[in-house]
Amino acid sequence: MKAVVWNGPEKMAIEEVPEPRVEAGTLVVRPDAAGICGSEVEGYLGKMGNRTPPLVMGHEFAGTVVEVGEGVDEGLVGRVVAVNPLASDETCRLCRAGLTNLCPARTLIGIHHPGGFAEKVRVPARNAYPLPEGLADAARVGALAEPLANGVHVVRLGTAGEEPVEHAVVIGAGTIGLMCLQAAVLSGIPNVYAVEPHAARREAAIGLGAHAAYASSEEAWEALRGISDGLGADLVLDAVGATATRRGAIGLLRPGGRAVMVGLHDDETSLGFHGVVRGQIRVQGSYAYTAEDYEEALGWLVEGQAGIGALPPVLPLEEGPSAFKDLVRGPSAQIKVFLSGASGA
Ligand SMILES: [Zn+2]
Numbered sequence: 001m002k003a004v005v006w007n008g009p010e011k012m013a014i015e016e017v018p019e020p021r022v023e024a025g026t027l028v029v030r031p032d033a034a035g036i037c038g039s040e041v042e043g044y045l046g047k048m049g050n051r052t053p054p055l056v057m058g059h060e061f062a063g064t065v066v067e068v069g070e071g072v073d074e075g076l077v078g079r080v081v082a083v084n085p086l087a088s089d090e091t092c093r094l095c096r097a098g099l100t101n102l103c104p105a106r107t108l109i110g111i112h113h114p115g116g117f118a119e120k121v122r123v124p125a126r127n128a129y130p131l132p133e134g135l136a137d138a139a140r141v142g143a144l145a146e147p148l149a150n151g152v153h154v155v156r157l158g159t160a161g162e163e164p165v166e167h168a169v170v171i172g173a174g175t176i177g178l179m180c181l182q183a184a185v186l187s188g189i190p191n192v193y194a195v196e197p198h199a200a201r202r203e204a205a206i207g208l209g210a211h212a213a214y215a216s217s218e219e220a221w222e223a224l225r226g227i228s229d230g231l232g233a234d235l236v237l238d239a240v241g242a243t244a245t246r247r248g249a250i251g252l253l254r255p256g257g258r259a260v261m262v263g264l265h266d267d268e269t270s271l272g273f274h275g276v277v278r279g280q281i282r283v284q285g286s287y288a289y290t291a292e293d294y295e296e297a298l299g300w301l302v303e304g305q306a307g308i309g310a311l312p313p314v315l316p317l318e319e320g321p322s323a324f325k326d327l328v329r330g331p332s333a334q335i336k337v338f339l340s341g342a343s344g345a
Helices: 038-044 138-143 145-158 175-186 199-207 217-227 243-252 274-278 291-302 317-328
Strands: 002-008 011-016 026-035 060-068 080-083 121-124 128-130 167-171 191-195 212-214 233-238 253-261 282-285 314-316 338-340
Touching: 002 317, 011 317, 026 080, 026 138, 038 317, 060 138, 060 145, 080 138, 138 145, 138 291, 138 338, 145 175, 145 233, 145 253, 145 291, 167 175, 167 217, 167 243, 175 191, 175 199, 175 233, 175 291, 191 199, 191 217, 199 212, 212 217, 217 243, 233 243, 243 253, 243 274, 314 317, 317 338
Parallel strands: 167 191, 167 233, 191 212, 233 253, 253 282, 314 338
Antiparallel strands: 002 011, 026 060, 026 121, 026 338, 060 080, 080 128
16 A cells, blocks of 8 residues: 655655554554644654654544454444544553643654555554544544643643633644643633734634734734733643744743643753742643543534634645655644545545
8 A cells, every 4th residue: 555654854755655454452544534633743843753764654644444453343334433543551650640631651643553544544443533424524523632631631631630720821833832722712711812923823812712823922922911910811822833933832821820841842941040030920731631632622623612713724645755744844834734545544
């Protein structure tokens, strides 16, 4: 079968690879839509230590079940399923505490196992969620569950505890930023603002529920001061992870506020810590999601409560290498690029 194979920094090609063999408790899916994640663009450049070439990436996908293994419901063949790519051992101390996303033995399809940028992919049956039959654009909608699950997790961490969160700021309005934004709105935070330099992406943020969108943290601070008694935001979510956005996130917070960091753009960042100490600021990392986060995200998408606005077309796998090359050049108005090896998709 054909797959998009990453062979090292900026080396990607369509190659013929062995088909996955179905095993007990698994099923084989033909991805009908597989989204390219920002972390995969960084991975393509060789900046992500957790990806080793040669690798078939693709962890945001949904598709049609073509084969089921022993012990799996045969009625699933032909159904469109969304796939949670993350599996943990369910037995370690962290898993037993509900921290399955932090399991030391966790694996991700598209990082540790061949992913969705291929004609077929094998997935554990328990990670496949059948979508309602007749759901419009089911594969693309289902493929958004993974990035939205990240947003659900970020907001869950950001709102844990007793303190009310009235003003939240999301930095970055790419896919993950827009997902954090919608999770924040849907979780009931009354005022959610976006910071994003790209004008079309600011518009997307407004279209998806942001109460205002600003081109810079400085602009956001000017606006926030007037509506938060001069204090700043209760919660800031950094979906970029550049030194400037990490500093911006901390600078926008009120004393005692919380910054949740999910963007991975830079590894090392220097930050002024006197303000963190004197402001009693909480800096929280967020990684991936639990099955519960994924299920909440998928539910919102299926009900039409969340999305990315107009869905872009699904490109054939052959356009994968050039799509990655384009994405390296930086943000565009298009929020998500989908690939699929399904004929006629
Ligand atoms: Zn575990």
